[in-house]
Amino acid sequence: MDKVKEIYLEKLTLEGIEGHLPEGYQQQLLDNACQGHQLPSTFILGRVNELSDKVMLKGYVKKLMVLKEVIADDSEGKLIRVTLYKDYAEAIDCIMKKWGSSKKLWIALSDAAIGKYMGLGAIEKWCPLCIHAGYAGFRPQIWLFRECTGSVAEQLYPPQTNGALRMANATSEKTFTPLKQCVIGSKYNVMAVVSEVVKYPSITRIGKLHMMFGIADQSCPVVDGCIKDILLQVFTTNTPEVRNILDQINTGDIVRLRGLMMENYKDAIRAKIFNENQLIVFSGDPENDIVPYTVHCSYFLTGECETIFGERFQ
Secondary structure, eight states: OTTEEEEEESSOOHHHHHTTSOTTOEEOOGGGOOSEEOOTTEEEEEEEEEEOOOEEETTEEEEEEEEEEOOTTOOOOOEEEEEEEHHHHHHHHHHHHHHOSOTTEEEEEESOEEEEOOSSTTSTTEEEEEEEESOTTOOOEEEEEEEOOHHHHHHHSOSSTTSOOEEEETTSOOOOOOGGGOOTTOEEEEEEEEEEEEEEEEEOTTSOEEEEEEEEOTTSOEETTEEOOEEEEEEEOOOHHHHHHHHHOOTTOEEEEEEEEEEEETTEEEEEEOOGGGEEEEOSOTTSOOOOBOSOOSEEEESOOHHHHGGGGO
16 A cells, blocks of 8 residues: 555665655654644654554454654653554554554654543653544555665665566565466466556446557567567455556556466356465656555565666666
């Protein structure tokens, strides 16, 4: 989901994380904050101190966490109570199952709701204000910064956008199958280039979103100077977040497809995916940052993509 982003850094510093936040954003300290909407173009920063399990409350998911506020001069910050709701709670819970609570994990929030903490706010180590994300119409942005040391950090988050990247699931095999080797009856993890948008998103009779576009990779044959691509049919849930991702897909974009299936339709091979979690999209414009568009939150960036799509990042 694009409202919660994971970023890997070799060292967690205030200066380092600011380079990955929107231009012009400044840190807002809660000692100087007031109840209501967080000030525009500001971020609240803390390291993960404590997490609770997600719970179901009045029909929606809720998750509590405690942050230790990060201060620029390295002085001791106060504890901040943060409540995450609905899709924010789901996303953070999914990510934390992979990462866990760690002093090497920082979280920055913008456009959140700030409230009065009625619990331990009177105790000096606790901030008297608290944060709500995904509450009462507030739709903040959350960035999660994870520290990784040595060469791993360089692979997980290269400083230049022309570095070789690939998407991989944290718990699954990190390999991709060339399209030429995909056969009917099996599922594959594939990285491919969008060769042509054939059909823009529309709603099916059963309420699903349906889109079609051609995909190709370096294994596809070239016939009369043209790459022989494969038509991909995408069926997803009809939500604004998913619709926004599909609407952005253009020729030249790179897609990471998980659990891709092949079928024979009118003597032609077609590919299919049936869930938005099977799709991750990268912009095909070399000038754009390598930021994945997806509603799935258990993926991270790794290196080793030169042999798959080296030309995209030259």
